[in-house]
Amino acid sequence: QKEVEQNSGPLSVPEGAIASLNCTYSDRVSQSFFWYRQYSGKSPELIMSIYSNGDKEDGRFTAQLNKASQYVSLLIRDSQPSDSATYLCAVNAGGGADGLTFGKGTHLIIQP
Amino acid sequence: DAGVIQSPRHEVTEMGQEVTLRCKPISGHDYLFWYRQTMMRGLELLIYFNNNVPIDDSGMPEDRFSAKMPNASFSTLKIQPSEPRDSAVYFCASSLIGGGGELFFGEGSRLTVL
Numbered sequence: 001q002k003e004v005e006q007n008s009g010p011l012s013v014p015e016g017a018i019a020s021l022n023c024t025y026s027d028r029v030s031q032s033f034f035w036y037r038q039y040s041g042k043s044p045e046l047i048m049s050i051y052s053n054g055d056k057e058d059g060r061f062t063a064q065l066n067k068a069s070q071y072v073s074l075l076i077r078d079s080q081p082s083d084s085a086t087y088l089c090a091v092n093a094g095g096g097a098d099g100l101t102f103g104k105g106t107h108l109i110i111q112p
Numbered sequence: 113d114a115g116v117i118q119s120p121r122h123e124v125t126e127m128g129q130e131v132t133l134r135c136k137p138i139s140g141h142d143y144l145f146w147y148r149q150t151m152m153r154g155l156e157l158l159i160y161f162n163n164n165v166p167i168d169d170s171g172m173p174e175d176r177f178s179a180k181m182p183n184a185s186f187s188t189l190k191i192q193p194s195e196p197r198d199s200a201v202y203f204c205a206s207s208l209i210g211g212g213g214e215l216f217f218g219e220g221s222r223l224t225v226l
Contacts, residue, residue, distance in 0.1 A: 043203060043217035088155065098143055098167065098210035104154035
C-alpha cells in the first residue's frame with residue numbers, strides 16, 4: 001500500500017524565518033511529487049511540483065527531492081502570516097497511474 | 113475559466129437517505145477525480161475517470177458508493193444508503209493530463225450524515 005507520511009504539527013515558525021516541511025513516501029518507483037497548500041475550510045491548491053532529484057525554487061518556495069532516501073521537503077523563506085495553512089505532500093506512483101496519494105498534511109502557523 | 117464547480121456545498125441528511133454530489137470539471141480537462149477528506153484519513157482517492165470512462169475505482173469504500181460521468185462536463189458521486197461514517201468533505205478535481213499532472217480542486221461538498 002502506497003503511503004505518504006508527514007508530521008501533522010502544528011509547526012510554529014516566527015514571521016520572517018524559514019519554515020521547513022518534510023515528507024516521506026513508501027513507493028520507491030514514485031515519479032512525481034507535489035506540494036499543495038490548503039487554508040482552513042478551503043480546497044487544496046498546488047504551490048510546487050518536482051520531478052527530479054535536487055532543488056527547485058519558485059519565489060520564496062524551494063522544493064527538495066531525494067529519491068534515494070524517498071524524501072521530499074518544502075522550504076518557505078521569509079515566512080509570512082499568510083503562509084499559515086496546512087501543507088499537503090502528494091505523490092504520483094508513475095507507471096500509468098494517474099491519481100495522487102496525499103499525506104495527511106502539516107499544519108503550519110506563522111507567528112507575527 | 114470558472115474552475116471546477118461542485119454542488120451542493122453543504123448537505124445534511126439522515127442515515128439511510130440517498131446523497132448525490134455533483135461536479136462540473138474545467139472544460140478541456142480529460143481527467144476527473146473524486147476525493148474524500150476526513151481528519152482521520154486525510155485526502156483519499158475514491159475514483160477517477162479519463163475521457164468519461166472510469167479507470168480506477170479501487171478507492172470506493174463500499175457498494176453503497178457509485179460514480180458516473182455521463183459526459184465530459186458532468187459527474188456524480190452517489191451514496192445510497194448513507195451512514196454517519198460517510199460524513200466528510202468530498203472534493204472533485206480535474207486535470208488536463210494524467211500521470212500526475214496538476215489537479216484543480218473544486219470547493220468541496222461538506223456532507224454530514226446524522
